[in-house]
Amino acid sequence: MAVGKAVWGIDIGHSAVKALKCRMHEDGFWMVAEAFDFIEYPNPLNQAGAGAEGLIKDALREFLSRNDIRNDKVCISVPGQAGLARFFKAPPVEAKRIADIVKYEAKQQIPFPLEDVIWDYQPMPGSHEEEGISLETEIGIFAMKRDQIFRSLQPYLDTAIDVDAVQLAPICLYNFVANDQLTVNPLKEEYDPANQPPSYVIVSMGTETTDLVITNGFRVWQRSLPIGGNHFTKQLTKELKLTFAKAEHLKRHASEAENAKLVFQAMRPVFNDLVTEIQRSIGFFQTLDRKAKISRIIPIGNGMKLPGLIPYLGKNLGYDVVELEGYQKLTGTDVTSSPTFRENMLSFATCYGLCLQGLNKSALRTSLLPQEILVDRLVRQKKPWAVAAVASLLAACALNFGFHWQAYNAAQNPAFDDGLSKISAVQSRSSSFTSSDSTMMTEKENLEQIGRYVVGNEENRRLWPELMKAITAALPVDPDVPPGQVSKKPIEERPDLQITSIESQYFPDLSLWYTDAVKQKYSATLENRKAILLRLEEGEEASPAIDEEIAKEEREAAADGAPQPAATDGEEIEAEPSSEDAALTAAEAEADVELDESEVDPEDELAGPTAEESGWIVQLTGLHFHNSRSARENAGAQYVRNTLIDQLDRGSVELINEDNEPEIVTMKELGISHPIIAVDTVPREVQIDNPKWEPQTLGSEAMGEGGYGMYPGGGNMRNANGTDAEDQEPPKIRVKVYRFKVQFCWRETPLSKREEMRREAELAAAEEAEANGDFAEVEMEN
Template sequence: MSNAVWGIDIGQCALKALRCTLDDDEKSIVADAYDYIEYPKILSQPEANREELIRDALEQFLSRNEVRGCKVAMSVPGQAGLSRFFKPPPVDAKLIPDIVKYEAKQQIPFPLEDVVWDFQKIGGTEVDGFTLDAEVGLFAMKREQVFRAIKPFTDAGIELSIVQLAPLCIYNYVSYDLLDGGPNPEEIDPDNPPESLVVLSIGTETTDLVITNGVRIWQRSIPLGGNHFTKQLSRELKMTYVKAEHLKRNARQAEDPKTVFQVMRPVFNDFVTEIQRSLNFFQNIDRQTKIGRLVMIGNTVRLPGLRQYLSKNLGLDVIKVDEFRHLKGGEVKSSPQFHENLLAYAGSYGLCLQALDVANLSTNLLPQEFITNRLIREKKPWAVAAVGAVLLAFSFNYLFHYGSFAKVEPAYANQGVDWRSATSTVDSVQNVSTSFKGEQETLKKTRDHFVAMGEEVVGAGDRKLLWLELYRAINSALPVDPRFAENPTAIRDPMKVPYLDRPDIYIRYIESQYFEDTARWWTPAIQKKWEEVSDQKSEGDAEGEDAGAAPPPVEPGMDPAMDPSMDPSMGGGQPQGEPGAAGGPTGPGWVIEIRGYHFHNSSTNVEGGSGYTYLRNTLIEQLKKGTVRLPKEAAVDGREPAMVEYTMEELGIRFPVVVENNDIEHRFQIKNERYVPPSVAGRNDGSGEDGAGVPRNDAAVVPDDGSNPQRFDAPKYEFVIQFCWQEKRLHERNEIREAAERAKADAEKALEAERQANAGNPEGGN
């Protein structure tokens, strides 16, 4: 393959192609061929057959040019693709592809298997392997659109190496030719970046706006082009499209040029409006950028007055492009046709720069299967040669062994050994072995089938009890006052046992949310709360700290309990952020949420603490390390089954965390339902007076000494708890426990055997 490359730009009006090579010094770009083929009709016209026009243009191109042995690059319109730019955090450079893949899933509004996408790091510096101040460009195009764009080339037998978005071709041209390769990214001051150029590539139907300083790039496609001037003339002056196109190109030679420009003025205004909107938007998202001069390319720029109008209304000086400064090739550059259409070749020039590996951007939207097929085809001769060499080696090996066999067989025949008979015996044994293996596989499948049926039959009964067992476990984890067993009536009397001394924890509701993978629940915020309930000091070690104080707050936006999407009662349960750190739950399971409150918040409470501390030392601690008595087996014939203590972890309850806690509401009070006003009491209305308003002598006087309060103090602490429940059915728990007991017994037997062996052989001890 030669070092020549073709850059082919399939425009709406014409096919532009440029062939370039690297000079002998491998630094200069030399143009040695070009072609410009204008279609009979513009591709966007209703009556135009797009596929046929492009096919005819490519056939004409191939009849006049040779592409065999050359690398071919083509461009696709900017509006057909998607461009996104984001700044990754300072990370190891090796991790950038993983970050980009995650970002691609967020930024590309289609499944990744339905698009062709590529990315490139732009600018930034690398310090000790970490990338700083970099930007990543993410470019994508729907797979079906890519195949539609390259189909004319495939039908014409042209093998493509690069597919690139047109705005990126323009960027490569501007950074290489107008900005001399662009500034060194490591020398750019982020607070004072170099001046950026505004590049307008005005096509037939659309205009690609590119803003770049040679390193950073931002682009947008504007749905206005040269054809809009033609349509405006055709509509307002009531003439055919062909005549309107001719009048547009020769406006200064028209009978009434002023009228022509007046008719086109609305399109001029639309151009300015759209460009100004784009510039304002860009400067709002990147306030450090300084907009410098304006560059205009594309044949529409030759429209009389367009350059001056845009320059005046945008307030930007225009860089006039009348040559490609860093492109050599006297024969091509001096050609009248090339010079006349010079502004239309910027895209083709940018494609050649990328194909020659001298451009800043090198992303490629050519589907991977094309690249793979090319590699296979290039390596096929070598593969065929390798296969031939292997076959030749096998042939020599066969001949060598056959010669040895021919010598050995007569020798064994003289001893009465028939080689073929021995081989037949071996084959017979092998057939018997194969038969037994097949029978074993059949029996194994039958066994597995019955095991699965038994598992389903046994598990069906177990599953009925799972939720009952869960509620019983939660109930057993709630604190119980020992005084309740002694006097159940007295402990309910707030005059005898105040609310703030009661150990009760009240539950408002219990909700659940199923997760296909519980790691999605185990976010960094949940992990942090787990560390708080696992590692925080107990009340006795608080050393003066407020025993009821809430744990340190999580960073704003990271607490899933504050997000309604994490409230199972609201249909949520989809946490924000990346899932779990190591050590958290994985696999399917349930997240159980308990919302409740307690009044055990007296400032004199020592045992158990108050507020958050009391919750952690009681309910949370029991959900972590507590036990619950449950039946060991299902009841049979009405007989009571044996009860066994199971740990919470054996039930599958793990990682209880407090996802929402509030300050203690110290002024909260509960109404005394038996309250009697502090006055004489004897009448049903509590007034202690007769009908004439005279106090009755037989009325009892209720004192106002605190023994008859209207409300009881009940400092209230509200909370929300979540924990992971990956249920284990009854027979699974029993099997795990029995296996552990067998392992323990086997270990004890082995240890006893070792002791006896050491006792019988004193020298072998220790």
Template sequence: MAKINRCWGIDIGQCAIKALRCTVEDGQVVADAFDYIEYPKILSQPEAEPEQLIRDALETFLSRNKISRKEDKVAISVPGQSGLAKFFKPPPVDTKKLPAIVQFEARQQIPFPLEEVIWDFERLVGGEEIDGFLIDAEVGLFAMKRDQVHRSLKPFDKADIQLDIVQLAPMAIYNFVSHDILTEGPDEDLFDPDDPPESIVVLAMGTDSTDLVITNGFRMWQRSIPLGGNHFTKQLTKELKLTFAKAEHLKRNARQAEDPKTVFQAMRPIFNDLVTEVQRSIGFFQGIDRKATIKGVVLLGNTVKLPGLQQYIAKNLGYDVIEFERFNELSGPSVLSSPQFAENSMAFGVSYGLCLQGLGKARLSTSLLPREILTKRIIKAKKPWAVASLAALMLACSFNFFFHYNVWSKVKPDYEQDGETWSGPEEKVKIVKKTSDGHHAEHKDKEAQLTFIKEIGEEVVGAGDRRILWLELMRAINQSLPWPEGIERGAYVDYKTLPMDQRPVFYIDYVESEYFPTLESWYTDIVKSKYGELKRHLRGDTIEDPVATEGDANVTVSAEDVAAAGSEGPTGPGWVIELKGYHYYNNRSLIRNERGANHVRFSFLKELEEGTIELPDGTMNPEDNTPNLVTFTMKELGIQFPLLLFDDGEPQTVTVPNPDVSPAQAQPGAGNMMSMQGMEGFGGEDDEGDDPYSSGTSQIVPGAVPTEGDGEPTVLASFQVRRYSFTIQFCWQEIRLRDRLIALEERKAKEAEEAAAKAEAEAAAKAAEATAVGEDTEPADAAAVPEGAVEAGNE
């Protein structure tokens, strides 16, 4: 639909209808038509019939002017005293929630149920929007009783004039003044509520009331004063004992009266009342907006022509009267040069403001036109398109029906071709279908039997695999434990051959296991931090070893360790394996990374994290009748997330009994150690001494062969070494041998595929390089060989 850029602004007053039509040409508002139709009587006169007078005036207006529904918008005004205008500042609120805040405010401000009124709102210029929140915003709320709105629309409905905008007269005046008079103010983006521009007081004097509007072009305040030109006429009627018609004539021609002074003296009480009401209104406004300053008064309406009124208002209000002579931002010579328009130009302010709103040039765009009228109008406008769409749909359905009927007629049961109907072939199809259904049922039975046999096979094979799972786990643990090089694993080594503090051997106190239905419950932040700590050590990061013992409940969680552990953890059911043990590999001659906690990390835990293990695959080598071995990684075996859970911090000095010494061989000086001869292994006891190599009163290095005075070897009952105790954990999820072999084959196939692709890419790159080299060298070679030599060679 083309945009309508022409609008009629119709102001139905108490004594005349003022209508102005404007359009937009090159961004300029242009007036191209107007009309001023005065009623035979003022609508408020007792003997007048307002509805009939307005109807006759509208008929006269339509006879003079043509209103096109496709080309013209129509905006009308309603009296300010018939409506309600409130302005409030909402609290800082999300922009999307502003309508809900306004609706709540409307229920508080409007003294009628919202169902009985037509209301609208608009956010005025000013305020800020920060991150979607309105700060220091001001909202205008406008309302009018529903029955009064419909009463105002009734004459236009009977005249068949379609309305687009219904606006309060003071709001139309604000649109006109902010666009045409207050043109020197700042831009909307530069408006500062704390330092607003100067305001003006607009007095639009009508027949029965005066609309007072105070505005600076951005903010506004309005009030309807129940004093107008008709009150001057009534005062003359009362004081001079005249009829209403004579008093009205005398008011309009006061300067030509026989005694003008008497006329002005008779109207003086109304002058005083008007000035008093204006002063009260200005005082109230300045009380609610203390930052506002008023620079002058603008008078509108034909009542302003009353002799002496402007001078009286200027003298008693104390503000300059800004003379209004013409519309500054309105062009259109055919209208502006018309004598009738020039004579009544001060009465066209409302009509001009309505036109500005209809053309989208006004700052206030609210409308009190009932929503149901707009809805009916939209539905009515779309009815032809809806009917056309339905007709096209019905036509398409009809064609579709006939096409389908033509096809269906050839397959209906009684269709006959060459003396044969569909019944014969249908019986044959039924027989074939019955046979096919039997085959399908038999196939499903066979599939069920095959599935059952596979399940039995899985159970049989799986039972064999499950029997060796724990054996494989224990073998992996044993293989991961460090052992001295050059010595057979498990062989006994005395302390003379290899001192205790030079053995990288782990002594395991126990191996415990616990089943977790979900390993996520085990993999807490503390466990994740411990695993990340191991990853950082294996990666080579420089970090200090924290001291965390089994009794320490306040274990700190390092963000760096958690990040190093990665985002993925164990999922599903599984076992948590815990080993507690110790080692004596803490000789001070060793570097830091080879003793204490680092010995556990870089030997045992590193093997569990990155190591491999060879396990039988269940088949035998026919040549030597030995089991075939397959290499699996620890992760393929199901071992994951090893970590050092607890430790003693620094190694502790303990007393270790000599396993090669019987009680009879013990030195007398070492008699205090005889009670420990029954201790198993090299567990030892804690000692308060700090010397790692003291025994009794002797200072003998473990592994040395001390002698007495006669040269005989001295056999020690015990000696002291530094022991480091630890507790480690890892999770283990059972992966059967058969599943590991399948995964291994898939991995090898994938690696072979990637290797082939890489080799192919390298070959293609070499071929391309060789081609490029050949192209570069061929012209030079051809140029270097003489033509005769080439011919000779060819011969």
């Protein structure tokens, strides 16, 4: 089903006027053709004495008599040889400076003063920006002399057809091929200069010239060849001594002629000239872009219906010449199945591209329509409304004045003058008081602002140290190990997380960070919170402790030198979770946990920050070795969730308040929220240096003649502390390491803001308690 406003694409050629009316299908993919028109002139426009202007006006009047174009957009084409197209690659600059660079390039590229031309520009598809900087941006500049534009628009102005866009015919062909023929979508894909898609050559033969367009969807190159359909006709008139009309008829029915061979031999020089021009143009293009790969040639225009021309091009050019049998993305059976449309289908490609531009589906949307025409049209359209508005305003003013004069005349009494003068004096005094009050309030606000600025600087210096202290407080510690000492437990049994780097990035719009992927990862944090709360209700720890029996077996096995038993499939899943689903094994089995009144509903938290919220995204990169079999399910990512993530989610830290006394501040009050594991890996077995290892040394007896019953120099190898080499620790130990990246959202919450939030919470709690007490008294009275 077609929706939206319809667009007419009109192409005025030397032999006919072609028009196509289209709307966009509701799915946004198909273009629905609703009507078309093909009006052939009695004589070609280039024929001597034909009266080109009169023939065009008559054709447009006939078009208007057949079709209703009211409320429809109209886009027209102008010949490519009358315009100018230049392309240049802009340097990496801010996007807002592109316009200045284009204006400078236009002065260099256009060989006329800019006030004498109509020009427009557009970045080519495939360009991209990074942080507001335009990279690899190729820009096309399109221009045409002002007098030629008005000469092309004059037939439309004479027939009262309002034109909405003017486009060069080669650019219309590019829009048609980019939308209908190419396998890539230049509007949705990025351009890779090192790996270009194949290029298509569009050869559009007109009456006097042939437009040649080469494009891969992201780049376009066009040239006008001085050979057209009339050159074949003129060759026949010259070789066979025929009139122009008879030669034109013979050209169109060459295969049906009595001596077809003679006809084709007469036209062979033009065939050869056309092939030579195309080969020269393609060769020149390949010298400009050596990485371009031409895959096929698409012939366009009624001139290509000359019998034998398309096979001749395919044979002599060496490329695959594809003859169009229909438009791939154009539907509307009333048009596409019409015999007239199918017979002249090759000549509607330009109209197809114009309709795409009018429907805002084209790759290039520049327009050479003069601005003065648009202004005149807007003024003409708004003039009736302006006259009506002025008349209505005048009538309203007159009516209002009549009412006011009547009221004034009825209320006018000289006895009131003394009272009114006293009222004016009081009003003047009141105004002076109001002005003085406003001045003092302004001074007060300035002083308050200065105070906030002074206090704010002190508070802002505390923000990042407080954040670092909160991160440190969120890391797990061994309560049995005093501060400053190293645990003697095996490294895989230590409750330890190592943070290797801390990075941060400011987001003016936090919703850009909170994507669907982040939302899914945060849902894992909420599920793990439920599981932890359930364990705490059952008297268990938030982070399950090491299984001492398994740990003892592992230590004994390591002491005996025996390899540790390989984990079964089930054990490996518990010890090495590598995905969100595996990490939630314990959380999925828990029942619903009732929330306290002070806690936030997880569904509200899962909604995430809105577009109006700003803040920092902090990323912690780290690792841990808590991945042995004795850790069971509390390993890998789950260990990070049970410790660091859980503390960032619902933990607290001791900070200094405004009275310079320590107080407990929750992570929520500090502005920390939505902690997730951004990068989740699988624990990998690695070798690390053994801190207990000491290098071997030779015993003192090894330097002498040897002990009793030993050969000289046969002393034992011993380490630095005198133990035998057999009892020495190995230099390397094998452990499993889990590497992770944790991200969380941090909104800067200064001390004064925290205190204000607490006072508001206490006030709200007191009001709620008072309301609950009044309600209880009413119930008791009842």
